[in-house]
Amino acid sequence: MKNLIITLLLLFQINLSWAIDEEPFDISQPAKIQEANAEFVYKFLLAEIAAQRGDLNSAGHLYFDLARLTKNIPLAQRATNIAGYARNGRLALDSAELWRQLDDSSLEAKQILAELFISSGNLAKARPLIENLLILEKTRAEGFLYLNNLLTKVENKKNALRFILAVARPYPALAEAHFSIAHTAYFAGDLKLTENELDIVESINPQWETAALFRGFIMAKDWPEKALEFYKSFLNKNPKSNEVRLEYAKTLTSLKRYVEAKKEFLKLVDGSLASPEISLTVALLSLELNDNLLAEKFFNQSLERGYSQQDKIQIYLARIYNKRGDYKKALSTLDKIVSGELFVDAKLLATEIIAQNESTDKAIESLSIYKNIGPSDKLRFLQAKTSLLINNGRQQDAFDLMRSEDKNYADSAAFKFDYAMLAEKMDNLLLMEQLLKEAIKIKPDFALAYNALGYSYADRNIKLADAKKYIEIALSIQPKNHYIMDSMGWLHYRLGNLDIALKFTQKAYAIQKDPEIAAHLGEIYWKKGKVDEAKRLWKESLTNNPSNTVLNETYKRFN
Structure with a gap:
């Protein structure tokens, strides 16, 4: 026990021979000390034990009290850190303020105190600390970029903008200062100021990727095609800008321009941003473009580069092998998945492959061993x-x-x-x-069961009041489910409410162009006298779903 006490006290540079009189704290006065105080040692150990047991609030208060009494810097720092872990803002502020007072040369203490003031919305108190930190030229640019993260958490975005405008004013030639204004202005809703500041950034440092990415991000939200033009222009001037190329490729993908996206990803796949994720993206795009050979290559590359979800890739590869006709290789690939979240998915895919290539009974037998x-x-x-x-x-x-x-x-x-x-x-x-x-x-709350029961009655044209009750319950649980909307439309068709029926069924078909919904919608059109519209809809749906029983029966019944 004695050795433990010595070790802990030495860790915080506290002399075992001395303890503190509990007089009112005054930072300007030296600590008054007296011979060993058992209560001090007791509190110190109590703080350590509380921290180890996860009682961070108690530990933080004890360390703060000890730091205040001993004027010990490491104890003040520990109190600050523990209060942060405990998410005790008041204690963190008090501890950080004490730490700064005890060690006014500590940049870390000033930075943490400024962060705490900003996160609590007290920008007035944070400002002199931030201004003091930004005086140091070697960390100024990085400091402005760090401020971006802090200011996004301030609830009053207008106050945050006023704050950054003030602290950035002394640095008109610094790109990072203007970028911080642009960033804060964007989140404050001042898009004009954002654009102006980004223009200044570009004039100071036209090759800066971070600013280009932010401008592209803003454009892509509302004008993705405009963002593409911007990315392309930037890449023409800065062809080695892989971060921008990655966003360019992602935007192309989001617009379903897969051929162009694949070309850009291929430029990245062996570049400085090469990663298992990039390889996987190229593989998935290749699948989308029915280029299974290229997909296989990059799935394997992603595996070689250590992609974390390897089972996921094995399933993709198994599908490729099976489609190629090498079902045994597909099965051996799936056999590599022996546990984990995708184990069952792998076994179910294997049964499909066995059923396709051998027999249904063998497929069923393959599941019976588990x-x-x-x-x-x-x-x-x-x-x-x-x-x-x-x-x-x-x-x-x-x-x-x-x-x-x-x-x-x-x-x-x-x-x-x-x-x-x-x-x-x-x-x-x-x-x-x-x-x-x-x-x-x-x-x-089983919406699908309510819907199935209600639809069954409506389809057989029986118990329509019960059908309405069940479908209404289903729709209240899943109001955006297109199958339930279709059921409600079909019910109203049976009730003779053609306008209401049309409204629900059109809405369902707009969400999902399902052949059975098409059959219902066409029949409603027909009954409303829109025969040509009904025929056009049925023919269009039959082109994509030639073997759907309900659609075929409906079409034949009316033709």
């Missing part, structure tokens, strides 16, 4: 098995499988919903209704 998985993953495996059977035309086998598992999922709303949808396919509508009601009972 026993030690959680309930949610077991359900996903079951859903995959039933889907494989349905896609193989074996609806009865799928139904029998779900029925055999019913007792294992008595409390699963998701299982009951899936079972209900399969029961509907088997024309077992009573079972479907029962299962959907059970799902709703388990999960009262």
Whole structure:
């Protein structure tokens, strides 16, 4: 215990022979000390123990009290740091102020105190400290850039702008000072001042990437095409500006100009910004452009460069191999994923590949070997098995499988919903209704179950009052769900409210050009006498969805 006390006190340069009289604190007076004080040692150890146990508020107050009494700089610094970790603003300010008073030459103490004043909105007290720090020429430019981060956190953006205008005034030839004004003006909503200051920055330092990136960022928010022109112009003058090229490539991608974006990313992929993320981006763009060979190359490069989510890339590669016809390589690639978040996804993809290339039964058998998985993953495996059977035309086998598992999922709303949808396919509508009601009972906010039940009534033109009630509940839970909007439109069609039906169904189709929504919308057009519009819509949707049963049946019924 004695050795511990000696070690801790030496760490803070406190003489074991002395302690402090507890008299009122006066920074101008030297500390009054007397022989060893057990209470001092006790408080010191108590502060350390509190800090180790996570009671940072108590530790911070104890260190501040000890620093105030001993006028010890390391203790004041420790009190400041601990108060910061504890997010105790008042204590942090008091401790930092004490630290600055004890060591007026400490730039760190002044910087932290200025930060605390700014974060609390007290810019008047921060200003002399900041001005004092900016006097030092070697750190001035960096200081202005650091101020940008601090001032974005000030709630009153107009005050922040007035503050930066004042502290930047003595430095009219410094690009960073004008950039700080531009940055603060932007967040204060003064776009004219932002543009003017960025123009000054460009006249002082036309090659500065940070300023170019900020100007491009502002343009891209409202005028992405204008941002592209700016980036391109900057790159023509500064072809080695990789940061700007990266933003140029990203903006091209956001505008779906994938061919041009890929060219720019390829320029970056082996440059100074080369990273696994850049390689991955090139791979994904290549996939979008159906260039699987190039995608494979850069997926592998991303792996070699140490991309953190390697399983994600293995899944992409497996899809490429399978599409190429090398399904065994696809499966061996997926076998590399032995745990983690994508383990189940990998196994489900493997079953799809086995079903495509071997047989449905082998695919289902491949899932049956996994026993030690959680309930949610077991359900996903079951859903995959039933889907494989349905896609193989074996609806009865799928139904029998779900029925055999019913007792294992008595409390699963998701299982009951899936079972209900399969029961509907088997024309077992009573079972479907029962299962959907059970799902709703388990999960009262299950929008899809309410919608399925309401739509089933509306589609069969029965219990329309109940249908309306269920669909309204579904829509209140998921007001932007296009399938639920379509159900509400179809219900109003059944009720004869064609204008309301049209409104809901048009809105649904605008969100998602689904073939079944197209079938409904076309029928509503037809009933409203807009026959040509109905035919045009159906033909357009059939071009993209030639095998959709509902759409084909609707088109034949009216033609």
